[in-house]
Amino acid sequence: MKKFLSITKKEISLRDHVLFHLLIYTGARKGELLALTWDDIDFEGGSIRLWKTLFQTDGKYLFQTPKTRDSKRLISLDNKTLALLKKWRISHMKEGFANGIKNDGNNLVFIRGDGAPLRLAYLNEKLNILIKKHNLHQITIHGLRHTHASLLFEAGASIKEVQERLGHTDIQMTMNIYTHVTNTLKEQTASKFQKYIEL
Numbered sequence: 001m002k003k004f005l006s007i008t009k010k011e012i013s014l015r016d017h018v019l020f021h022l023l024i025y026t027g028a029r030k031g032e033l034l035a036l037t038w039d040d041i042d043f044e045g046g047s048i049r050l051w052k053t054l055f056q057t058d059g060k061y062l063f064q065t066p067k068t069r070d071s072k073r074l075i076s077l078d079n080k081t082l083a084l085l086k087k088w089r090i091s092h093m094k095e096g097f098a099n100g101i102k103n104d105g106n107n108l109v110f111i112r113g114d115g116a117p118l119r120l121a122y123l124n125e126k127l128n129i130l131i132k133k134h135n136l137h138q139i140t141i142h143g144l145r146h147t148h149a150s151l152l153f154e155a156g157a158s159i160k161e162v163q164e165r166l167g168h169t170d171i172q173m174t175m176n177i178y179t180h181v182t183n184t185l186k187e188q189t190a191s192k193f194q195k196y197i198e199l
């Protein structure tokens with residue numbers, strides 16, 4: 001993840017780098033991030049409110065609230081992420097003024113040059129280009145969400161904490177990720193022991 005984000009920092013726009021950073025650091029869904037407005041980010045409180053998602057149908061953009069209560073959530077942000085969002089906000093405002101973009105009155109955090117929302121497929125395309133160019137591990141946008149959950153478990157977060165952060169209605173979804181991570185860690189434990197014994 002560190003290698004990937006160092007590549008995005010150097011090679012793609014600040015907007016796109018911030019998007020990939022948020023996918024990895026929050027575990028948010030792609031549609032949730034593309035529906036974000038600046039009002040959803042609490043810089044003082046250090047949190048982000050995820051309560052709507054972007055859909056595209058017949059060439060039109062729709063903002064919808066999730067069907068389940070658990071998908072609407074407030075999650076905490078680390079200082080690094082907050083600093084990056086502040087940097088993007090300043091750049092975003094400067095670009096808007098320079099190009100005369102009114103942001104269509106929607107106050108979206110991530111927009112195209114003409115002020116419209118980003119296409120849902122955009123991030124997938126960008127990710128695939130970076131993977132191919134740098135011969136990186138194959139992963140999908142949704143896979144970044146799974147990775148966030150896995151890293152949370154490895155960092156010691158509880159199942160309940162991960163479930164709430166990801167907005168899983170069914171704890172079984174969270175448990176499936178947890179089982180995968182714990183099995184991987186068990187394998188690493190055996191490997192560590194073997195290496196130590198053979199010293």
